[in-house]
Amino acid sequence: MVLMLTAAAAPGDRVSGLGLGADDYLGKPFHFPELVLRIRALARRQPAARSRILRAAGIELDEIRRTASRDGRQLDLSVKEFGVLNALLRATPAYLSAEDLLEQVWDEQADPFTNTVAVTIGRLRRKLGDPPVIATSPRVGYRITPVPT
Numbered sequence: 001m002v003l004m005l006t007a008a009a010a011p012g013d014r015v016s017g018l019g020l021g022a023d024d025y026l027g028k029p030f031h032f033p034e035l036v037l038r039i040r041a042l043a044r045r046q047p048a049a050r051s052r053i054l055r056a057a058g059i060e061l062d063e064i065r066r067t068a069s070r071d072g073r074q075l076d077l078s079v080k081e082f083g084v085l086n087a088l089l090r091a092t093p094a095y096l097s098a099e100d101l102l103e104q105v106w107d108e109q110a111d112p113f114t115n116t117v118a119v120t121i122g123r124l125r126r127k128l129g130d131p132p133v134i135a136t137s138p139r140v141g142y143r144i145t146p147v148p149t
Contacts (some may be wrong), residue, residue: 001042054089057133082126097141
């Protein structure tokens with residue numbers, strides 16, 4: 001849950017913050033009891049249930065069992081390859097930049113100028129086989145694309 005607590009309290013700022021995914025928005029100055037009640041209200045909400053099995057383009061990824069398959073064929077993925085595939089499937093149909101993937105799959109010590117994401121994507125593409133399902137858009141990122149029928 002995300003509560004934006006900010007000095008930007010104009011109506012347009014609130015609309016923008018909520019549009020970016022905040023669950024609640026509170027501008028300064030604020031009354032402290034109101035902040036406490038908003039936090040309590042957020043805590044009462046049940047997060048949306050996430051499916052433990054992600055599916056797209058013939059790929060099945062089970063987050064609990066940490067298994068992945070493509071068209072019924074088990075994939076032998078490294079921890080990072082599994083993490084990248086998980087992130088891409090969660091984001092489908094959106095693109096994730098190399099920076100997004102570094103942030104989600106690697107730790108905060110990862111060098112943002114490294115080619116490790118591109119190398120991992122290359123290995124993952126080989127393991128997923130044909131037809132290719134990871135698309136690259138220069139200066140945008142990577143995404144899972146539907147397999148043409």
